[in-house]
Amino acid sequence: MVKIITDEKLVDEFLERGVAEIYPDKTTFKKKLLSGEKIRVYCGFDPSAPSLHIGNAILINKLSELQKLGHEVIFLIGDFTGMIGDPTDKSAVRKKLTREEVLENAKNYQKEASAYLFFDKENPATVKYNSEWNDKLSYRDLMEVASNFTAQQMFARDMFQERIKNDKPIYLHEFLYPLAQAYDSVAMDVDLEIGGNDQMFNMMCGRDLMKAMKNKEKFVLTMKLLADNEGKKMGKSEGNVVWLSDSPQNMYGKVMSWPDGVIGIGFELCTNIKFSEVKEIYVELEDGKINPRDLKMKLAYEITKINHGEEKADAAQDYFVKTIQKKEIPDDVSPSLPPPGEVTLVEFLVRENMAESKGDARRKIEQGGVSIDGEIIRDYKGIIDESWDGKIVKVGKKNFRKITFE
C-alpha cells in the first residue's frame, strides 16, 4: 500500500511550481491534498503527431510529482478526441485524423512519457484510451451531455469569434471536442485534471459536467505555458518545438535556440531541478551577472538528460561546443549516398536533400553557404569525382555530409 505524502512543504511546492491557476481555488484543493485521501488525476494527450513534445512533457512532469506524492495517475491517450482535433487556438478547422493515424501516432507515447512517469513499480501510472468510452456513447447519450452546455459558451471563445469575424467556417463537430474531453473526466471519475493554461475552457467543461452528472467536485489545475514575456510560445509553427523523439543533439540544439525569455520558466517547467534552485536562477537572470547562454546550456543539458540519459546529454553538449561554438566539424558526419560516378556539386546537394532544387542549391553556393572541408566554394559547376572521397560538405550552419564513394 502506497502512502500518501501530506508533508505541507512538499504540497505547497507542488501547488506553486509551474502552476497558473487552480479551480475552484487553491485553498480548497490544498485541503484535499493534505487530507491523506488518495486522489485520481489525469491529463490527456491527443496523438496529433507521432511524438510528444516538450509542452506535453511539462504536464507529464507535473503528473509525476503527484505520483511521487502517492496519488493515482492516469496517462490518457486521446485516440477519440484526437480524431476531432482540438479547436483551441486554431484559426481553421483541424484536419480530421483516422483512428489508424491516431493510433500510429500514439505508439511511442508511453515510452516517451516514461522518462518522466513510471508505469511499473509501486503505484504505477495507468494508460487509458478515451475511445474506450467515447466510442460507446449513443446519440442519446450525446444529447444528455450536450444539454449541459450552451451555444453561447462555445461562440464566446476567442478563436470562434475571430473566425466569425473573418467569415471562416466553424464546424459543429468542433463544438463536440470540449464535450468529449469533459466526458473523459466523468467516465474516469477523476478528482483532478491537469492541463496547459490554454486548456482551461475544455477542462472547465469537464468540471461543469462532473458536477451536473455526478454532483462531484472536480479540481482543475492549469500549468503555465512555456512562453516568454511577449507571449511568444515554443510551438510547431515556430519551428523550435522540442519533440521527445528528437535526437540528443537536436534536442540540445533546439533548446539553445529558444529565446532567452524562456530560460527561467524552462527550468521551472521542464526540469527536475529543485524549486529553490530554480528561484535562484530567476534571480541570476534578473541581475544579469551570468551570461544567459550559460544558463541556457544548463537548461538544454537538463532537458536532454531527462529524455536521453546523462551519457547522451554529455555527448550532445560536447557536440554543441565543438561544432557550433568552435565551428569544428563534428566527429560523426553521416555519409552520403555513393555518387554514381561524376556528379556536379549542385546535383549532389539535391540528392542529399541539402537543397530543395538545383536552383536552390545554386543559390546556396553563390551566397557562400556551402563549404567543403571548411573552405567556402562558390563554383556551382564543380564536379565531384572520386578525388573528393571522404571530404565533408557543409551547408548552412548545421548540415554536414561526408562524401563517400563505394
Next chain:
RNA sequence: GGGUGUGUCGCAUAGUGGCAAUUGCUCCUGACUGUAAAUCAGGCGUCCUACGGACUUCGCAGGUUCGAGUCCUGCCGCACCCA
C-alpha cells in the same frame, strides 16, 4: 432551394488583357553574435549551354483573343444572407 460574394507561390495580401505575377509574415543563405534577440545584405516556381533563354504556375474544364490570373460558359470548393 434562392441570392450575394469568393478561390493567386507555406500563411496572408495586390493584381487596368502584355506577369514568373505586388506587399507582409514565415522560410533559406551570408555578416555580426551566444545555433538568443536586434540589425544589415542577398534569396525564395522548375530547368538550361545563364548579364540571356526555355518550360510550368493564379480552384477545375472549356471558350473568346496575336496574347488571359485578369473577359465568357460550365463545373467544383468555401463564406455570408434569405427560406
